Amino acid sequence: MSYRLEVGSFASAASRRLGRAFPQDPDLRMNVLAIVIGVIAGIGAVFFRVTIWVAQEVFYSKSLNPGNVEFHLISSPNLFSILAPLGALRFVLLPALGGLFVGFIIVKTTRKVSGHGVPKVLEAILTRGGQIDPKIAIYKTVASSIAIGSGGSLGREGPIVQIGSASGAYFGRFVDRKSYTRTLVAAGAAGGIAATFNAPLAGVMFALEILLAEYYLRNVIAVVLSAVVATAIARPLLDFTPSPGVRQFLVPVNYQLVRPEVELPLYVLLGVVIAFGGAAMVKLLYAVEHGFERLDVPFYYKPAAGGALLGLSTLFTVELLDVDPIQAATWLFGVGYDTIGSSIEGNLVLAVLLVLGVMKLVGFSLSVGSGSSGGVFSPALFIGSMFGGAFGLLAHGALPNVAPAGAYALVAMGGMFAASARAPLTATLIIFELTGQYSIILPLLMVCVIGSEISQRLLDGGTIYSQKLRDKGLTVQERRIGSLEDLTAEDVMTHDVGTLLVGTSIEDAVEIFRETQYHGMPIVEDDDTLVGILTLTDLEPVLSDSLAANEGTLAGSLKQEVAAPVEALGTTALVTATTDTNLLSIVDKMERRGVSRIPVVDDHGKLQGLITESDILDAYDSSF
Numbered sequence: 001m002s003y004r005l006e007v008g009s010f011a012s013a014a015s016r017r018l019g020r021a022f023p024q025d026p027d028l029r030m031n032v033l034a035i036v037i038g039v040i041a042g043i044g045a046v047f048f049r050v051t052i053w054v055a056q057e058v059f060y061s062k063s064l065n066p067g068n069v070e071f072h073l074i075s076s077p078n079l080f081s082i083l084a085p086l087g088a089l090r091f092v093l094l095p096a097l098g099g100l101f102v103g104f105i106i107v108k109t110t111r112k113v114s115g116h117g118v119p120k121v122l123e124a125i126l127t128r129g130g131q132i133d134p135k136i137a138i139y140k141t142v143a144s145s146i147a148i149g150s151g152g153s154l155g156r157e158g159p160i161v162q163i164g165s166a167s168g169a170y171f172g173r174f175v176d177r178k179s180y181t182r183t184l185v186a187a188g189a190a191g192g193i194a195a196t197f198n199a200p201l202a203g204v205m206f207a208l209e210i211l212l213a214e215y216y217l218r219n220v221i222a223v224v225l226s227a228v229v230a231t232a233i234a235r236p237l238l239d240f241t242p243s244p245g246v247r248q249f250l251v252p253v254n255y256q257l258v259r260p261e262v263e264l265p266l267y268v269l270l271g272v273v274i275a276f277g278g279a280a281m282v283k284l285l286y287a288v289e290h291g292f293e294r295l296d297v298p299f300y301y302k303p304a305a306g307g308a309l310l311g312l313s314t315l316f317t318v319e320l321l322d323v324d325p326i327q328a329a330t331w332l333f334g335v336g337y338d339t340i341g342s343s344i345e346g347n348l349v350l351a352v353l354l355v356l357g358v359m360k361l362v363g364f365s366l367s368v369g370s371g372s373s374g375g376v377f378s379p380a381l382f383i384g385s386m387f388g389g390a391f392g393l394l395a396h397g398a399l400p401n402v403a404p405a406g407a408y409a410l411v412a413m414g415g416m417f418a419a420s421a422r423a424p425l426t427a428t429l430i431i432f433e434l435t436g437q438y439s440i441i442l443p444l445l446m447v448c449v450i451g452s453e454i455s456q457r458l459l460d461g462g463t464i465y466s467q468k469l470r471d472k473g474l475t476v477q478e479r480r481i482g483s484l485e486d487l488t489a490e491d492v493m494t495h496d497v498g499t500l501l502v503g504t505s506i507e508d509a510v511e512i513f514r515e516t517q518y519h520g521m522p523i524v525e526d527d528d529t530l531v532g533i534l535t536l537t538d539l540e541p542v543l544s545d546s547l548a549a550n551e552g553t554l555a556g557s558l559k560q561e562v563a564a565p566v567e568a569l570g571t572t573a574l575v576t577a578t579t580d581t582n583l584l585s586i587v588d589k590m591e592r593r594g595v596s597r598i599p600v601v602d603d604h605g606k607l608q609g610l611i612t613e614s615d616i617l618d619a620y621d622s623s624f
Contacts (some may be wrong), residue, residue, distance in 0.1 A: 117467055269573040277419065415451040490609075500570075
């Protein structure tokens with residue numbers, strides 16, 4: 001115990017010394033911290049690629065490249081070669097083995113490592129002021145590298161967002177306000193996205209559009225600084241070019257509108273198709289996730305089962321398309337950038353495009369839904385490019401003078417992400433930066449906006465990132481109000497609350513309400529344990545009958561009713577908050593339950609205060 005205290009004291013002292021090294025001016029300190037976070041995010045993105053490369057060497061060596069890493073693969077002893085006598089069964093066993101390793105890591109560390117990462121970052125921003133355990137970055141790097149390197153149908157952006165955000169959360173301890181910490185968390189995510197995809201504009205927009213949903217100048221400056229620095233560090237190390245475009249997505253020709261009067265209506269139709277695809281992607285993912293959550297088995301078996309089912313779906317693809325298992329695995333394992341490139345270049349036939357789109361949708365849902373560790377962005381690009389390419393082939397077959405199928409594949413990539421994440425601007429920018437294709441920006445914007453708008457109606461406002469939070473009862477507003485996230489119930493609640501003791505008669509309660517003019521009063525035990533709440537709405541029948549009686553005296557027929565205890569009439573199925581619940585979460589609870597006041601309790605259920613809609617409105621007004 002003493003050793004732990006000494007280590008903790010040393011860490012705290014080191015943290016204080018580090019804090020003194022930064023400028024004292026708040027704005028200048030924010031900018032310096034954003035630059036530092038950008039450095040860490042850039043290095044982290046490169047290191048994440050290295051760990052994926054190591055995992056691939058262990059599992060497949062040169063046989064497969066599921067992570068599409070830029071580093072040269074070398075011949076080395078690997079599990080794929082060792083298990084050669086098993087033949088095609090290897091494509092089931094190795095993803096399952098990788099899932100088993102990931103499951104053990106998650107069980108031994110934290111469940112926050114599972115899944116695609118961004119919902120965890122959003123939850124931290126919404127409910128904990130951006131606080132994230134820095135160790136998450138290490139755990140996530142190892143788990144996601146194994147998951148992707150073993151063939152999991154996953155992306156790289158979710159892990160790097162969580163890794164970058166963890167660094168932002170760590171440096172958030174050196175700023176004074178929670179809103180600043182949230183901004184630094186988003187800056188870390190922007191740096192990670194920018195460095196991973198050589199896409200600084202998309203990194204900035206991802207942080208502002210998806211994580212913060214706020215465009216304050218302070219946010220923009222910090223996020224931009226982090227994204228620029230991270231990209232500058234990653235470019236030479238990952239052999240990116242200074243101009244837009246990443247090697248896997250560059251197309252030898254510029255796609256453009258050939259016949260706008262014909263093609264624009266086709267792109268509108270593509271936007272509708274992609275909207276349904278994006279909604280299906282979200283619904284299938286969370287249906288699979290809920291199915292795995294209901295399985296009564298140790299957690300580490302679940303990612304293993306997801307990996308095995310992914311392998312079986314790959315072997316099913318072998319039968320459907322009559323191809324070699326290694327070809328099917330190349331198409332469906334990992335991030336799939338080379339396959340996306342083939343679709344953009346128009347090198348895949350209609351049957352292959354349709355089968356790969358459906359099987360990637362299934363494999364991705366199994367990988368993420370089973371609890372493995374990886375992102376959803378790359379699978380969205382893959383699925384969009386397959387269905388878009390198929391749409392393009394059909395359109396080009398019917399109308400030969402329109403743009404080739406690859407143009408529709410490229411546009412549908414962005415549309416699928418926009419439809420699933422409700423992020424049309426991020427999707428547009430990232431497709432432009434990944435492909436270098438500015439000439440197709442008009443149909444890209446059109447498909448992204450149409451797909452996003454229609455899918456949100458199909459999903460009742462949910463997204464692939466926010467649905468996890470909605471399942472927990474958290475509402476992610478389209479535009480969040482920073483001041484409500486910064487304040488907690490303890491900051492604004494009424495501490496001196498009139499209460500009714502359990503056993504108080506309704507008749508006595510009526511008199512208390514008349515004397516105090518209260519609109520609602522908590523019902524408590526002698527030790528202040530909350531039991532329920534009684535409001536004027538609950539008392540309306542009694543008050544009406546009372547007023548109808550002579551001289552306001554209760555009629556004989558009412559005596560038995562009003563002699564009952566208050567807990568018999570009040571609401572006992574309560575929605576409550578704790579003192580550290582932020583006001584935005586409380587607003588969400590009020591909206592969901594249709595109530596105007598919420599009791600605030602401690603961890604033992606003892607009443608601490610009461611918070612009302614007027615308390616929240618007063619707090620909001622005073623923040624401006």
